[in-house]
Amino acid sequence: MLTSVVGTNWGDEGKGRMVDMLSDAYDVVVRYQGGNNAGHTVVNEYGKTVLNLLPSGIMRKNTANILGPGMVVDLEHLSRETDAIRKRGVPISPENLILSSRATICLPYHRLLDVLEEERLGSKSFGSTRRGISPAYADKYMKKTLRMGDLLFPTTLRQKVEELLEWKNLTVEKGYGHDPIKAEEIMDWLIAYGKPFVPYIRDTGLYLQNAINAGKSVLFEAQLGALRDIDFGIYPFTSASSTLSAYAPIGAGVPSARLDQVIGIMKAYSSCVGAGPFPCELFGEEGSALREAGAEYGAATGRPRRVGGFDVVASRYGTRMQGCTALALTKLDVLSYMERIPVCVGYDVRGERVEDFPTVIDDLNAAKPIYEYLPGFHCDISGCRRLEDLPQAARDYIAFVESAVGCTIRYVSVGAERDAIIWVP
Numbered sequence: 001m002l003t004s005v006v007g008t009n010w011g012d013e014g015k016g017r018m019v020d021m022l023s024d025a026y027d028v029v030v031r032y033q034g035g036n037n038a039g040h041t042v043v044n045e046y047g048k049t050v051l052n053l054l055p056s057g058i059m060r061k062n063t064a065n066i067l068g069p070g071m072v073v074d075l076e077h078l079s080r081e082t083d084a085i086r087k088r089g090v091p092i093s094p095e096n097l098i099l100s101s102r103a104t105i106c107l108p109y110h111r112l113l114d115v116l117e118e119e120r121l122g123s124k125s126f127g128s129t130r131r132g133i134s135p136a137y138a139d140k141y142m143k144k145t146l147r148m149g150d151l152l153f154p155t156t157l158r159q160k161v162e163e164l165l166e167w168k169n170l171t172v173e174k175g176y177g178h179d180p181i182k183a184e185e186i187m188d189w190l191i192a193y194g195k196p197f198v199p200y201i202r203d204t205g206l207y208l209q210n211a212i213n214a215g216k217s218v219l220f221e222a223q224l225g226a227l228r229d230i231d232f233g234i235y236p237f238t239s240a241s242s243t244l245s246a247y248a249p250i251g252a253g254v255p256s257a258r259l260d261q262v263i264g265i266m267k268a269y270s271s272c273v274g275a276g277p278f279p280c281e282l283f284g285e286e287g288s289a290l291r292e293a294g295a296e297y298g299a300a301t302g303r304p305r306r307v308g309g310f311d312v313v314a315s316r317y318g319t320r321m322q323g324c325t326a327l328a329l330t331k332l333d334v335l336s337y338m339e340r341i342p343v344c345v346g347y348d349v350r351g352e353r354v355e356d357f358p359t360v361i362d363d364l365n366a367a368k369p370i371y372e373y374l375p376g377f378h379c380d381i382s383g384c385r386r387l388e389d390l391p392q393a394a395r396d397y398i399a400f401v402e403s404a405v406g407c408t409i410r411y412v413s414v415g416a417e418r419d420a421i422i423w424v425p
Helices: 015-025 075-087 108-124 133-142 148-152 154-172 183-200 204-213 245-252 284-293 312-322 332-337 361-366 392-405
Strands: 002-007 028-031 040-044 047-051 064-067 097-100 218-225 261-267 270-272 306-308 326-330 340-349 352-354 367-375 409-413 421-423
Touching: 002 015, 002 245, 002 312, 015 040, 015 218, 015 261, 015 326, 015 409, 028 204, 064 204, 075 183, 097 183, 097 204, 108 133, 108 154, 108 183, 148 154, 148 183, 154 183, 204 218, 204 245, 218 245, 261 312, 284 306, 284 332, 312 340, 312 392, 326 392, 332 392, 332 409, 340 392, 361 367, 367 392, 392 409
Parallel strands: 002 218, 002 261, 028 064, 028 218, 064 097, 261 326, 326 409
Antiparallel strands: 040 047, 270 306, 340 352, 340 367, 409 421
8 A cells, every 4th residue: 555645735734643643554654855844743652742854654663764865854953853752762773764865965055045045035035944945955956966875975975065065155155145165064064964874875766666566555754735835836935845645656766656545634724834825814813813722833943823714725726736535634623612613715816706726826915715604613522533423513514624625534633642533434
């Protein structure tokens, strides 16, 4: 079984908790794109953990975890993350963590360039996490960066670094007016944070192909959501990678593989970190109450998330882009405080009602939400474990979302814990 777990919206939908839960039934979990610019929060026997680079199956004892060639890896961050996981009692070794030799290294100067550009843009900034993700991907496609496999050849590593810096310092020094980056600094960083991971570096494509040929099951874990995809998201306010399920086999290293199912994750309401159009946004007391009820602060950055009611237009589009075969509706319990539940059923774009997600940024910027309200269930549902345990209003809400989006809801989460889930028949 090859399954991809993906986000259908702006990210932060709850993919980590679903991968953590589902991974018990899989042999391998693969992160196939992105870097440490988003967090996947899991709550299990090890407590509450925020994972940025490590796959959310890392806490399963019998599961191999892979960082695929589609990723950009900050070795310093990975070092801190693995150390923190070990302190919780989770074993980390080349047996359960495998790093692709083709994955791009996110270097310190990528972080620097991210900060310098955001500061240059000022009020027009993209709301970047300033962790160097876009600069690292840009250099990847310029064919001017290091990959994990370069760490296996220390005799040629310094020459590669010097050649890169001869080019990169044209931008750092003469473009932004910053002090030039020194080769010695980058080499010290690579030795300190890269050398310990050398035993973990392998051809993950070959590893995965052998696993698939042996009949093993693979769970592909996406970062962010469909609306942050570089090609099909709210460009230019997107991530720098493809967040779609179709990219999962490519980003994992097995482009010939075919997915058996795609599980799309969506919240029972909407949230968004960073800049860019967010048509369903709620403001004032209504927005603040929802943000606090859902503890909507970025897992990676701690930034307050923008929030809104469930967005039918965006969710239907995200479900289609991801090719979802089933959905997981998360954080339904957060809506328990509401007397009536806001749902964005369409957009008003310059006086015209629109029910298909706009593909042009100017239309998205002009879009205003058309809200309807559904009856609230106004009670604590966190202890429910069967669909029939939910109040009728909650079941009606699930049925509404399923019908509006046009895809079967298979899971409903009613809490952050691994077992706080309702499996829908």
